[in-house]
Amino acid sequence: MASHSGKSETSAEDERAGERQQLRLRRFSMAALSAVVTFLMLVTLYLNGMMDGRTILAGASAMGIGLVGFFIAFKRGWNLKAKDPSLTGPMMMLSAAVVFLIMFDSATARAIMGAYLCVIMLFGVFRYPTRVLMNTAIIFLGVYACMLAVLWLRGAQAADMAMDIGRLIVMACVLPLVAWVGGHINNLRNTLHDRKVFFQTIWDTCKEVVVVMDADGIIRYTNPAMKAVFDRDPAAMIGMHASSLQPAHVDVTHRLQHAVRTLEGPGAKACFETEGVRADGTRLPLEITLSRAYLDSADMVVVFLSDITKRKMAEDQIKHLAQHDPLTGLPNRMMMHERLAHALALATRQESAVWVLFLDFDRFKLINDSLGHKVGDIVLTTLAARMVEVCRETDTVARLGGDEFVMVLSETRGGKLSESIIERLMDKLAKPIHVNGHELQLTASIGISVFPEDGTTVDSLVEHADVAMYRAKQNGRNNFCFYTASMNDAAIARLELESDLRSALQRGEFRLHYQPQVDVASGETVGAEALLRWQHPTKGLIPPAAFIPLAEETGLIVPIGAWVIRAACEQQRKWMSAGLSPMRISVNLSPRQFAEDDLVETIQSILIETRIEPGYLELELTEGMLMSDVDLAEKRLAELKQLGVHLSIDDFGTGYSSLAYLKRFPIDVLKIDRSFVKDLSNEDNSKAIVMAIITLAKAMKLHVVAEGVELLEQEEYLRNACCDRIQGYLVSAPLPAPEFEENFLEKGALQVEAA
Template identity: 55%
Template structure:
């Protein structure tokens, strides 16, 4: 039997155990120390970034507030002191950290005395002053002064009223930059007049230019400069209030410094909370050591952030205040002490065991035989464990291959530390296993703890049940992503919960797609305004608010006047551009809390909630109309878009959305009927008028079937012979209840509802038949003129319809004249030319009605195969007294004859008008001077009498 090996030396075993224990203790200490350092670094970075974002966002909102105030001066040519106060008060209430809002007026040396005299009428002790050596003194004579004319609030800012800020070089430089650029500009830190010259702060100024003067170049802007609006800030108070209102000020662990410059210099210090922060260079000097800086020091590097405030660079520096070593590193210190103690205990244990080993050695050989017997059973156990390990590894590989993030946490309250995360977790969140091990899952929602889904997670853990939630989570870099999280408890063989498993699926793309769908469902795709869905929802909310608190809600229904003319002349693309411009102007004319919606092509609805006035101020409505009516240049043409507005008030004019919109729409139509470009409040009488219009519309649909239409004929006279050569056909409607309905009450309505096409076909057919009947009665070959509507003109079967009517009636094509308007052909020139050529191929005459009142173009006129131009009666009416109308008529006659076209003047009512037209070569005329439009029987009698113009045009005589 071989000789047994001698036991290991007791001293050597104790030394090795001590060394191994100390090495393991130091490695564990270093790992825990590194985790503590990373936690402090991450927590500090998150807190610092939130404060930086809060300060920058609030400062940017302040610039927007100044833009809103400046827009008031742009919208009104002369803002009174009272108006300035009214504009400023809500802005100051919303942004309490603004010290004052100013209006700086330019006063030259010649106007100084008059200006001071005027101000003393308001403020008897008024004296124009300036800051000199930190004191307020009377302003010295200068070529030009920049005076604080308006200041709100006046209390606490009395020293600024009447202050000449031109001598202040910092402020003068900012005003000059703002004037040249037209943008808000910030000053450097300067001494404020408020507080007796002991307060420092800064101003943000935005220039004002004289209305109507050009501002395209720097020289033009300097020439148009009349003053500026300014927001005044006490620098330290500004940042302190921003942080205080956000609950971020009273944090003793952070030191925050804000500099009105890109350099860390106490001369530019605007605010400081805590001690002065160490710069990166100072920290780098302290960290020059061969030992890693995180091992015995964990002071994070300060966060430095540069940003631009109204054209001036600012810097924010945030550092962490030092804490006691034990407060920060209790865990690592405890680990180090415990490890050393454990190492000593192990040394003692090894020493005791080595003494026993000699006694045990003699028993080893006795037990060897017993061990051999147990060896077989051990092999079987190993094989079973191997199978279990293989199954466990399979599950492990499946978890690691999962596309969803998997987290396994301990069930140990209160933090439920993380024990495992799979690779998908690292890919989705950016956190590695080392970043999150032994930390709580709450790091995934950072400071966004107000989500109700978090309370559901806490409740499910408390109740030991599964749950599934959708919540906002944050990666290591601070990026927010939406998560679909499933949490379930894991129980051991006894049924006790000892772990939790969490599966996270990144659904950010799905949420973004849902948000896009929601935007498309609630917003107009062209203008970005609210659509009908969002309008009804906002109106329901505003109506409920008005009912509950007694504050009226004003609903404005706006329609653009002559928008169809833009579409017809320049095309739909130009119309779309015009609508975008109008939408932007409406946004600038109302408050942010108001709602603007686009109902249809050129119809907009505005909801003005929380208006506590007894009546809506006409000034507000006029301001909206004036904003829309500013000139718009599209494709080189300038348009001035008027608008008609109808106003309904909730709850007096209705409670539900549909009723309010209907009543406001009725008032809008009433505004159009009263001359357009005005506004009307809804009244019950308007509803009756609208119901009458609806009755007319309903009766109009059946008027053709009931044969209620008939035609009037107005003679057209040849000025060379004085004889009737034809007639224009005019439709009339004899309603069984309403009586004679004027054409202006139903023609436009027929176009809106599409009935103008069958009505026009009936007019064409009836006129041709009547003309043939008069020919057969021996009254001569007369030419009949029939108006075509735009809908008729663009009907695909127009040419076929005209051919059919001519064939059916037997009228010769050259005796039919079709009257067209310029605007109906300008929407699609090429298509219009094709239609005109097809009509001309039939042999009919073509004329342009109301020439000169629409879109006139010589190039287009040359391409149209027409025979006659018709001078509109608006030009004929004043040709004997208005040189402009006289020039227009002469130009039309000359143009037509040069193009080998005939000319007819309509609306001739006096002998002087007739004589003028004959003298200047007009070919034909029609009007009351010769005859009013007549029914068929009366017109036939006129023809049988063979009436004509006398040679001296003094009266009408029958031919014998």
Template identity: 45%
Template sequence: MRVIERERADAQFLQDADLRFRIVMRSFHDSLEALRAVNLLFVASGDVTREEFDAFAGPLSQAHPETRAVIFHRLVVDADRDAFEAARRKIFPSYQITEQGPGGLVRAPRRPVYLVVDYLVPYKGNEIILGYNVFSYLPQRELFKRAIETGQAGASGVMPLMQIGGGPGLVIVMPVYRPGATLADPAARAAAVIGDTAVSLDLAGLLQRNLDQAGVLAQPGIALDVRGIDHLASHAYRFGAYAAPLPWWRQWFGAEPRTAQRTIEVAGSRWQLTVRSRKGALPGHVASNAILALSLLLTLVTASYIQARALRTRRIELLVRQRTRALKRAGDALRLYQRAVESSANGIILVDALSGDNRIAYVNPAYERLKGRTAAQLLALRVVDLADEGPDEPGMQEMLNAMRERRAGHAVVRQRGLNGRARYSEVYIAPVNRPDGVIDHFVLSVYDVTTAKRYEEELERRARYDSLTGLANRAQLKDRLEQAMSFAAADGAPLWTVALDLDQFRFVNDTLGHGMGDQLLRQAAPRIAQALPRTDTVARTGGDEFVLILTGCRDERSAATTVRRVLDALAEPLVLGGQTLVVTGSAGVAAFPGDGQDAETLIKHAEVAMYRAKEAGRNTVQFYRPAMTARALERLELEGALRHALAHGEFELHYQPQVDVASGQVVGMEALLRWRHPRLGLVQPERFIGLAEETGLIVPIGAWVLRTAALQNRAWQRAGYGPLRIAVNMSARQFAEPGLAREVAAVLAESGLAPDSLEVEVTESLVMTDAEAAIATMHELKAMGVAMSIDDFGTGYSSLSYLKRFPVDVLKIDRSFVHDLAGDSADAAMVDAIISLARGLRLRVIAEGVETCAQLDYLRDQGCDLVQGYLYSRALPVAEAEQLLRAGRRVEPNTAAA
């Protein structure tokens, strides 16, 4: 009977100790989960602002009152220290990077690198640590290095805390890396780290609260010791109390000390948990010893056999009653545990470890709800039947290994839920021992982590794919290109990298808005992808820029055919905002290994070839040639110089006379832009106008042209040269500016020029890109009295229905039709048609590029109103143009030029 009582007391003590162990482990686990949640904020958002950090970390801090502070430490190199401190002083005027000195915190001396407290919650009461360099404290520096080496969270030993309340505590950190960085090894992680997230814990308060909430601190005679192992500064905490060492006579009556220990690891930090008990003997134990002593005494005194039997009978009856009460208490406890298991919100499974195939012996209602099946249906299954892919699933393999090796385990398993959708469960496996030490069951605790898993998958998808088009992004492109290069190098097969850019995409954004531009990209992306084999890769690298990886093309001809197929698919008409648009693309191709042996070089050379394709007329394919690099560098140099040309006064206007065919009089001038570079000399317009349009510089340059031409015309009129109309070309970007009419009105007011002395020229293709918006702007200018003309007429695609709605005064015949007027019947027919059309619409006609007398005679015979070209005059500088006006404004054809 004494053995039975001792075994029961031992079992009760082990149960009490295990409960305390679980509370401690759950306390550490909750703190780690809070830290991981804050770290996920940086993984998801990249550059987290202070306001976002406060909004996210504030509720976590309030939910965990023993968390002294939630912190973001930022790595700052010494070269950036002054700028970093200056930026933070805009928010905190006294901000500086500090370290611990003899008398408290002092300004940190110069060091190569600092790990600085940048964000923290709560701020009140923790102000002292803002800006503190934790690298100045060796244990925290070593903790940060350990976290980088493992790529996981790291926990310190017990250390003094500087936050609210001070005293000893625990710090757990988790590295924060640059978005998109490769984290394959410690060196890569060290290069990508930008800081860490950390929580400072009042460990004693955390464990005290959780143990008290569980009601175990109220149990007398049991104490829990929590001690750090292998820490730089070991420290122990004690929860609960027990009596002083017991005298021998109490031990004889069964009051014996009991001890249980367990070692756990928390984020790389080891802790030893010890539970001790010095409770007195249970009543049955005391009674058994007392009766034994009395029996011996009575035997010695009376030696009465009958009385001994009576005493024995009474002792047995007493023990039976005590055993009955103990069994009742055990039954009550068992029912309590059963109700707790059945009421748990998490699934619990009991597995028969002796069945050989791990049959399910019990499931609680929470797991029935999770699976959408009854307990009767689940009890017929094996553990392996719970996973979607059976034993082949990695998580299930870990579970089976743990049960086969008779040990605790942890795994994430994918299962089908009630609605058939995949759900993810985090499963903890714990073996259950019989009194003889044999494991007869396993307890599986199942936590539904589907939401967190899907969140992680979404973060991974966003890190690898473009959110707008669903194509691979730059990070995914680099991985696939490096993999393709490895295969190509091994097989000796060619590999082609294509840089593809949409033509005039910036104009779509400027005229129709960025929303329409996004719609255009969503429609263009599947066209590009569907024109390629499934084995090839399409990535969007930014804006309207795409990169293609072609693996199945044997030579340049095959690659060119494939890219041409992509461009043809792209050029199919598409409907955008109720309008039908035709969008083309320009492509550049670089070959591996001839044009580059790494991903960055291949993409760069493909982009160089793509820019050459744009210069060659767009909607074309160009293969990279080494000479293109020099041209690209020249283009970059020219772009840089162009950005400074306006501020340095390097632009000037030349003026080409517009001559009345009937009288030979100069009735107008077209203002033509010239760039006189101090080193390059006179730069021709065809070299920089397109570049100015691509970079957006054409808008301020066009405004300068408009103002300068208006002021010059007004100056000529005041000099007495008579009425004269000045024609100014406007680019698509300038014409699409919302305040264009106000700008023109301001220029007229400043210069004093009459509106009818100004003529605005726009190209036919420009007005047809967004015809309704163009018509509205033209009406605004026309209402002011400004003349309108359509330049390069005949090269666009305007319809008669639109043309009659345009409030224009002049149609300008493109020089391409005038050049072969005498020898090409098609060009002559086009010129005749344009002149006849203008007559029907009561518009004047001007032909540009007139260089021969034959061209002039033909145009005169057909009734053309005005001409301009080298036959009369080239574009003249201001002084020469003024000399022509001073001479009477009548010019004769230059027959020598003809």
């Protein structure tokens, strides 16, 4: 099989070689024929007495012998051994030898060959580069000069010599010039050809449609992109009017004409966007760029048509993203502004009212913190959908961020706005939401401002609705409140508080009070909780509840919280330096602080600077902080634990702690929330809860501290329930450091193992 295919390959090759040899023979025959024709021409010259018969005979014989030799070589295949089997070189040398032989003998032949060469050179300028032409001219002139020298030596006639020398001089002047000019023409021709290929490639591969049209809008040229973009045959478009590329309802003739008129000077261009139509009738957005060009003796307009479908889609998407909230798909603050401005303009004309509702969901932060952002997101989208359901199409529901929403309700001619809409909205929002097995019930605090009574601008109405919302929250959650001028005062006060809070740290207005923690069994003070106070220059001592939420909201809690830890450690150091027995001091950590990446480093550097053993510092965390991101909490707690500080869960029982998670956290202490302690005397439920917490803590080998112990009977119950420690007014209210020192340290505080 293999040898068979090998054979067939060889025979095919032989066949091709045979064909090539035949071709060479044919070419040779044509060259021989041209030699015969030349010979006939020479015979004509001879018959007219212009050439010597001997010369012609000698030339013809030499040529004849040479041609026969070549013929035999081709027939026998000798030529195949040569480098160039066509034998072009030897044949040219034979021709040149014969030509020079004839020229040598005949002045006429020299004259004819000179003229012949000039003609060849002239035509050659379109084909050969300067170098080739110049070489040919020099060789010819050199051989010619040598020939004349030999003739002169042989004593040629003076008249003939003069003619030949004159011819040689003329040719010496003309031929290099022809060669030089010819070379240039040839270069230009090549450049033009290259440019043509270059621009043709651009024309053919350009993704933009290029249309060259005359002053009447008739398409003269267009490129292959026409097919790709408009699905139309470019050849078929030639001669059609450019308007055939547009949908029937779009007429840009005037725009086009106007744009063309504005094009002044070379390189001027005009640009605009419009719509085009494909062969199947579908439309596409186009960007048109026009410029003028002069072609075929006429003014032309060159039009670039770019398909901007993708760009338009991206623009629309960006616009949508810029104007909408990505989570709920509702308009965002920017679009709410636009819509409200529009609603106000309309209401001014129609002399109707517009209500701006500012909504904030009560307890949302707690849900978000304790059940995680994913649950928070589901809750928000559910609430957003409910708000939209209550609205009419002309109304707007927007999300400003977090759990803050704004609704813009416009009064129509048919119906007045009334409180019943708000009640309907609140009922709808308060319906339970089921997420991941949790049944969540959220309520909204709603502030309402009314146009035109409460403001005539977008900003004032939104601001006033916000102020009213704060009041609604203060009045107890799940409430709504219409704005009144006096509310503004409260909002201003809040702003003032915020600005005072910002400078309180620099001004050194913060203080720490210490509340003792007492061992139930021994009655001895075994620790203290450091609690923050703000000594305001005009308002006096402000309790933390009045400013911690604001500090948390503004982020100021991070530097304030760091100050608390430092102040507590410094106080501890002072007491130790004064020879007082050290005890563990606990400080509260806020959610923001806990989330800070450099929390551990901050605490570590404070401990090092104040030379306090980590075991004397206890950090109080809330359940919400741990549950909002369990993985982060686990990592952060491990880092803190490694540092050596004590960890406790504050207000235990009020959050959403899963006991399974509790096991993952390296906690030392559970603090029973004071709401359970408060109800110990009269509520069986609280007793059960307190007992459960203590049992749980014991099972997990944790210490238990009961907060807010005010009454002896509460202490008694806790003692019987084997609670480790108590903290509360029964022992002492939080005290400034000197009083705490006097009452609880000097009286012989018990030393606690810092481990």
